[in-house]
Amino acid sequence: MLHLVTAFRFDGRVQSGRTVPCRLTCEDEFGEEVEVVAKLSAGCDRGVGALAMEAIAGILAADLDLPVPEPFLVSLEHDFVAGIPDATVADIANRSSSIAFGSKHLPPGYTSWPVGKAIPKDVIQVAAEIFAFDALIVNDDRRPNNPNCLFSGNSLAIYDHEMAFFMNGIIGWHPPWQIGALESYRHPGRHLFSDQLRGRPLNLDRLKGAWLAITNNRLEVYRTALPPEWHDARISCDQALNHIGQVRDNIDLALGEIRRVLS
Numbered sequence: 472m473l474h475l476v477t478a479f480r481f482d483g484r485v486q487s488g489r490t491v492p493c494r495l496t497c498e499d500e501f502g503e504e505v506e507v508v509a510k511l512s513a514g515c516d517r518g519v520g521a522l523a524m525e526a527i528a529g530i531l532a533a534d535l536d537l538p539v540p541e542p543f544l545v546s547l548e549h550d551f552v553a554g555i556p557d558a559t560v561a562d563i564a565n566r567s568s569s570i571a572f573g574s575k576h577l578p579p580g581y582t583s584w585p586v587g588k589a590i591p592k593d594v595i596q597v598a599a600e601i602f603a604f605d606a607l608i609v610n611d612d613r614r615p616n617n618p619n620c621l622f623s624g625n626s627l628a629i630y631d632h633e634m635a636f637f638m639n640g641i642i643g644w645h646p647p648w649q650i651g652a653l654e655s656y657r658h659p660g661r662h663l664f665s666d667q668l669r670g671r672p673l674n675l676d677r678l679k680g681a682w683l684a685i686t687n688n689r690l691e692v693y694r695t696a697l698p699p700e701w702h703d704a705r706i707s708c709d710q711a712l713n714h715i716g717q718v719r720d721n722i723d724l725a726l727g728e729i730r731r732v733l734s
């Protein structure tokens with residue numbers, strides 16, 4: 472569920488992205504090639520914590536059957552880093568953990584969600600589930616001007632979860648299962664999909680069932696999938712995993728709060 476691959480070819484930076492993500496071709500344990508968009512710890516404000524949040528959110532999204540590209544751990548070996556031809560990326564790589572986060576490069580045909588695009592009827596249901604996912608994992612980073620969502624004509628793909636689970640020390644933050652916690656989602660433009668979902672009938676039963684299936688044992692599997700190289704992020708990881716379990720234990724209240732702010 473979080474396979475380790477080894478980078479062997481640098482294919483350039485992606486055009487957008489604050490954290491200087493880049494495209495890498497990697498090899499898995501069977502010698503198969505995998506192309507990923509990789510994030511390096513020194514490119515991210517939260518360092519290895521950002522990579523760990525990406526990984527946890529990516530595994531969770533996959534468990535919930537949400538459209539997320541497969542997440543990978545990407546080993547950056549010394550010789551590979553020494554050969555990176557882009558000076559900016561080489562500098563970041565030299566200051567980064569030897570394990571990066573990778574998101575499997577989506578096939579051609581996906582383009583960024585255009586500003587103001589009406590949600591097609593066929594993807595309304597998944598858009599509602601993505602909204603709920605973001606509200607529940609405290610991900611503020613999917614907005615009309617920064618969609619972090621690609622669209623292929625009939626499928627969505629979500630990525631960029633490094634800011635998720637950022638709740639400690641945030642004044643006024645309340646867990647989503649408390650009434651009023653998600654009130655700010657009533658503000659226009661607060662989430663990529665919130666304005667268009669408001670007032671529609673929402674069916675979150677499938678998402679509820681999937682979240683209820685994430686047992687504490689399963690959360691332990693998430694924990695053990697994270698590499699020792701990201702040890703400095705262990706407190707944030709524990710908090711994120713606890714949070715996922717608490718959402719599960721309070722799922723009816725949390726989904727009720729989501730329905731309330733979209734009513």
Ligand SMILES: Nc1ncnc2c1ncn2[C@@H]1O[C@H](COP(=O)(O)OP(=O)(O)O)[C@@H](O)[C@H]1O
Binds near residue numbers: 619
């Ligand atoms: N799995 C992927 N497949 C294709 N393109 C991707 C993928 N992940 C990210 N991208 C592209 O890379 C850009 C930057 O990635 P993102 O994770 O949003 O980084 P940042 O945190 O720097 O914004 C995205 O806007 C998107 O265009």
Ligand SMILES: [Mg+2]
Binds near residue numbers: 488489619631
């Ligand atoms: Mg982004």
